[in-house]
Amino acid sequence: MSALLLWLALGLALGAAAGERVRGGWARPLDLAVRAALAGLLFAMGAALGGQPLPARDAGRLALQGVALAVATVAGSLAAVRLAGLLAPRPGVPGEPPGPGGTSARGSGP
């Protein structure tokens, strides 16, 4: 099993145990810690990339792959949402049974 998942599971357990404190007094320090960890992670990634300078052509290829993957993954998810529109509960009334005439019970009005 992925080590990533184990770290996330540890965090989930800690967050669930701390509950109110995470949403209350710890919210600001936690937010700062997330930003610090994110900055450190991206700095390390940038350093790894900068330490192995790429020819301009390779850099262009990586950029093209990144852009194409971004567009493709958004398009893939959008294609999926067309299915989700048929299968998933409507936003705002999730799981609500249809009212008389096939309309939402909440939206049917007097």
Added chain:
Amino acid sequence: MTRLAVAAVLAGWTAGRLLGPEGAAALGRLADVCLPALLVLVGAELGARSDAWRRVRNLGPRLLVLPGLVAAGSVLAGAAAGWTLGLEPRLGAAAGAACGWYSLAGAWLARHVDPAAGAVGFLANFLRELLTMVVAGPLARRLGPLAPVAAGGATAMDSTLAAIARAAGPEAALAGLVSGLVLTAAAPLLMGLLAGG
């Protein structure tokens, strides 16, 4: 957060260029500490959202349909695009599985594959977030309120939530919050399953 991310990558890249391969490798080991720390911290934030989890539980398995389809569409499209672009399809799929979580995708692929794969994973997911912020309005108008939620992927619970709420209304924002929550919890698992590690 976007400015912080760009600044951190550029600062790291500059430091890596100045220090050369050995110094850059030493700096790169910072990720060994920061990635687990980030996952624990994000997990703690998610775990404390008992109200959102209660909503997920109350809605039952039907609610998993939306994030499940968003993840499946992203992974399949990532694999197909990777294959088309000459990347290994599993790397494209792993980049797609991050569903917009660029720090995870970039650091994880850089660590387990190579820095170039990390750069592609970072860029793909970073641009996905930016793209969602830019096109949320037109997507909601043309494809319905769930479209920006799908485009945002895991980021729908935080960084693109405001754009989704503005473009598609508070009800879509609620769907985005829950979908993003599920996708954020699922992304590390999916990336691990698709590309090992």
